[in-house]
């Protein structure tokens with residue numbers, strides 16, 4: 001309602017055929033129009049020559065100009081205004097440049113848009129009470145307590161070394177796998193391979209590897225080395241220090257006891 005009253009007041013102030021903004025824009029364009037020569041050889045198309053010898057073609061029927069400003073903005077460019085004035089000077093039949101502006105900018109269009117009436121309404125305090133029994137409840141949202149969980153990254157471990165049989169495509173290698181690894185496809189993308197720098201430490205003997213039904217290597221804990229209780233703000237979590245088999249380097253990690261009991265119950269008997 002406020003906005004409509006405001007717009008109506010602004011509309012009453014405007015007196016030209018165009019809206020205030022469009023009138024402003026067109027007046028600025030008119031100021032820049034001096035210095036443009038118009039050449040006409042008949043028909044709806046005119047050639048306009050600017051002060052720097054630039055030539056553009058204005059079509060007054062299609063309402064286009066080579067500079068494309070007229071088509072893009074809907075307001076005639078300086079070239080079009082120059083043509084309009086030239087036509088008037090040469091007593092050709094033409095209306096004011098304002099009539100060449102797209103109807104969107106006409107004051108009459110704007111007034112039509114706001115011609116409807118809006119009934120005044122009371123404030124919220126005077127609204128009638130509704131007998132509708134519906135009660136709306138806010139959605140249940142639970143924010144997790146404590147710091148956001150971090151993803152722990154384990155140090156990658158590798159099997160091998162294996163001999164490269166051939167290069168497959170640009171980024172894969174076919175390896176010579178021992179018979180124990182039968183069932184595993186021998187071609188690997190480079191992202192799964194590392195150059196072996198002959199560090200015996202990082203190599204896991206094949207005999208220690210267990211493969212599950214899905215041909216994935218199984219991680220095996222070796223022993224529980226220690227315990228501690230991790231205190232969060234509202235609860236305590238029992239942690240165990242686990243030594244992993246086949247881990248070389250950092251082979252000891254802290255894990256939640258409950259989680260370890262579930263996965264490797266035999267360690268806790």
Ligand SMILES: [Zn+2]
Nearest residue numbers: 065067077079
């Ligand atoms: Zn132009």
